[in-house]
Amino acid sequence: MRAFSYDRASAVADAAGAEARLIAGGTNLLDLMKLEVELPTRLLDINHVGLDQITEVEGGLRLGALLRNADCAADQRVRRDYPLLARAILAGASPQLRNRATTGGNLCQRTRCGYFMRLGTRCNKREPGSGCDAIDGSNREHAIFGVSPACIATYPGDMAVALAALDASVEITGSRGGRSIPLRGFHRLPGDDPSRDNVLEPGEIITSVTLPPPVGGRQVYRKVRDRASFAFALVSVAAIIDIQSGRISRADLAFGGVAHKPWHDPEVEQALLGEVPSPVLFARAADLLVAKAKGQGENDFKIPLLRRSLIAVLAEATGV
Amino acid sequence: MFGTYDVPDQRNLLDQTRQGIIGKPLDRPEAALKVTGTATYAAEYRPENCAEGVLVTATIAQGRVLHLHRDEVLSMPGVLGIFADKRMLRRPAQGTAGQAPVQDVREVEYYGQPVALVVAESFEQASHAAKALRIDYAPEGDVPFDAGKAEYESGQKPVILGDLDEAMASAAHSVDLTYTTEGHASAAMEPHASIAAWQGDVLTLWGSFQMISHNVKELADSLRISPRNVRIISPYVGGGFGSKLGISHDAIAAAIAARELGRPVRVVLTRQQVFDTIMRRSETRQRLRLAADASGRLTGLGHEAWVSNLPGEKFAEPVTQATEFLYGGENRKLAVNVARISRLTSGSVRAPGEAVGMQVLEAAMDELAEKAGLDPIELRKRNLPASQPGKDRPYSSRMLVEALDQGARAFGWDARKPRPCMRREGEWWLGMGVASAARVNMLRPASARVRLEADGSLLVQSDQTDIGTGSYAILGQIAGEMLGVPITRVRVELGDSSLPSGAGSGGSFGASSTGSAVFRACEAIRDRLAHRLGIPVEALELRDGIASGQGRSRPVTELLQGEALEQVGRIKPGKTQMDYAQASYGAFFCEVAVNAFTGETRMRRMLGAFGFGRVLNAKTARSQCLGGMVWGIGAALTEEQSFDLRDGRLLNHDLAQYHVPCHADVPALEVILLEERDAPASPLQAKGVGELAICGAAGAVANAIYNACGVRMRSFPMTPDRLIAQLPDPIARAAD
Ligand SMILES: Cc1cc2nc3c(=O)[nH]c(=O)nc-3n(C[C@H](O)[C@H](O)[C@H](O)COP(=O)(O)OP(=O)(O)OC[C@H]3O[C@@H](n4cnc5c(N)ncnc54)[C@H](O)[C@@H]3O)c2cc1C
């Protein structure tokens, strides 16, 4: 770990515009600093700026950026109205990590690509222009959607996948004021600049995530993984499905472990809306979803796995 | 020779003694220290003025170190020195090597090999400097990284009996199957760590080791000093699983730097370095050929394995070790071939040989049972030979039938469906599987000192290690039982090379070997007590500090007359090791659920029944069995080293990426301990149990997966990607 300076922010204003790396729970940043993958020279601790509560706004909920993942998942309102979110959080990491991890830090967690986390490899995300060792290397965990010749990594988290299905928004403050952007647009595809995971500009801080008013229907978070707990998703599916008069009236879907961001595909949702749920319909929607997928070799299995997982989730959510 | 075990001791003395503590599920005496964090592990000693060392590892796979840019790093804050001494280790020593000759770390043989040590005042300074050290390499060498591209040589003398091809051709039922298993890491919680301190020419090394008397020799050999000048202290070891059998890089590097700097030096491997440089269990490819007559009796047995290691390593994963003695089949071919590749050293990882060999043999037996139309338990029972095939020596004892029968009853095996895909619960297919367990038994040279203090309390001493297994507990129980001392008055000191040499912890031999040395020391003390009481030792009864027999009775303290009695006991393997096929046995039963959509497998329950001679402590023995079964689940479902085939580097080198089973992967486990007395194995009538419960477990899981969903998995671990490649698409069905 390299030496760094450490300061503590006591209000959001201290952090907005600061030329320092923000540290919240530290569960991702510190690991990467020890590996010298992240090399911040200045750390600004934002654990004392407040923003650790859930507040009710416009029929929805505002989750503070410093709210701990564990507290979020345990909140009665979250559990009642947004069970998808509670389940996604609980499907991630371990209780110890969730006690530390925060809303903002979770959104900004970095990829788990093994080359990214290891010095002495070529990685455009860590060292722009150096190349990508994953493309011809070990890429079992990598993306099947939205890859670029520069990077095929995934965004590894669970919480954001649920937030994408819930169509949450992210509130951000910078030196020039605040902005709110849809979560679905918060993470980026790698394109030719994989060093940037999301749209945050230097000096910006996430202050909260807002959940829209609760909607009807069944909410399912399905995470498929190599062991029963404490493993990142091979693929995951977040779904909110409602049925009115025997037909699907809501189909909000997002997918994890398959792209550089929580994957959202409106075409698949359209294919389900207004239809009578049936295995054939599910298969058709799943085929549509994976039609655009492309494997990298070791991760080819994610294509049939995602297809099967979506079918299972739709069956579970509709009771078919 | 003194102490050699040539004639089975049939007296079963431990069944006649009266203290009543042998075999009891007593708590480990050091348990409270461990759970309160007050047991001191290797890296936790605080010698004054200790400097901190961090290893630098190679970023090429093969070649030479041309130049270390020392100056850039020596000027960094706190940096005290950079060491790339010829004596430092490229590869850790294999178990029982007893030597670690000069290896010259400037030659790089595998990716991630240690090439230098950076020492600084603080750990942070040292780690930063270690990362900053620039190294010029001359990459060269053409050892392949992938066994597929390598040449194989024979890894052990093959066993060839009769004509296997002919037996296969004329068999009523046969299977010819090829399996693969991936590499495994020991993944002990405590990383390899050493603190070295010199006083003149004498080196004290606090380390984490399994076999101290060998480690002393290895350390001395590396440093070119006399073993008499080396003291190793290792009272608590946070898991070893084979990875701490031989000396590793940290110890020698710390010793060299400490000598040079004239102050103590601590070197702790990072988690990643433990994974990258210590020991792997080789991946295997295994071909199983089983030929049976119409009744299911084996006529042919072929088990050939292809494993890998670095050039020049003698160790070749002994995959067919249990296949040699477990079942019949007069026509045989058993062979292990080893490919020379450039990856970290392969060596002993808990249950070398059987861990991967048995899981595959037992999966193949399940396929044969199906072909022969037999219950898999019945097939196994029909194939237990009266004596070891090819060697014609009897089995010392074998509780396999009992394990299968009692296990089946306790598990409810009769509820198993005879064919796959007959039990479904929502998305999940349910099924049951069985497998035999077998692991060779070994006795190793050991000694221990027992001292009956004048106040009637007991002190047991040996350099035997306790790697979390219960050595402290069982050695105290043996001594207390033999000499009639309550367990609260027995003290056990271990893990210090200044004490008599125990067998160490490895190959499941620690308990029975060092335990036998304690037993023999106690026997000698019993003789003397009997003499003082004036009765023959056969009549002596010792209990709660009272010696009695033939109508006499006196407190032991009176017999001692204010003086302690001390004795060193010794044992060495002898004729009984040759004359009998010795192994521990058992059976696994499990129930799994396989998700028809995602291919995820979840254990529902698992039971193991094991016979391993006398149970010395029912709690620590059960814990070993539980741990073994968890390892079996790991081998079955989650554990897999993945390598980059371009440079042989290990990719998943931490505990987030290398998946040992977590709590949610492990269902309720049940263990049945079958009491048994095995006199040829040891004077305690005890055998090994530390590794037994892995050996075959993953086979039971594979068989249960088949029984659940009809997919025969022939590559391990059985992860979702591998399962869905064969699992029919459930919607294809629904849409029919
Ligand atoms: C072993 C392990 C297993 C895990 N498994 C999972 C899993 O299965 N699923 C899963 O989803 N996650 C998993 N995680 C990741 C975990 O969820 C993240 O580490 C955690 O959510 C990060 O939150 P934090 O507050 O600790 O972030 P930090 O480590 O403090 O910060 C992470 C990043 O976010 C930035 N940041 C933090 N707060 C803000 C803010 N308010 N505004 C702008 N930037 C900010 C930091 O600068 C830093 O770059 C795992 C982690 C570990 C170590």
Ligand code: SF4
């Ligand atoms: S996939 Fe992305 S993160 Fe991984 S090595 Fe390539 S560029 Fe780096």
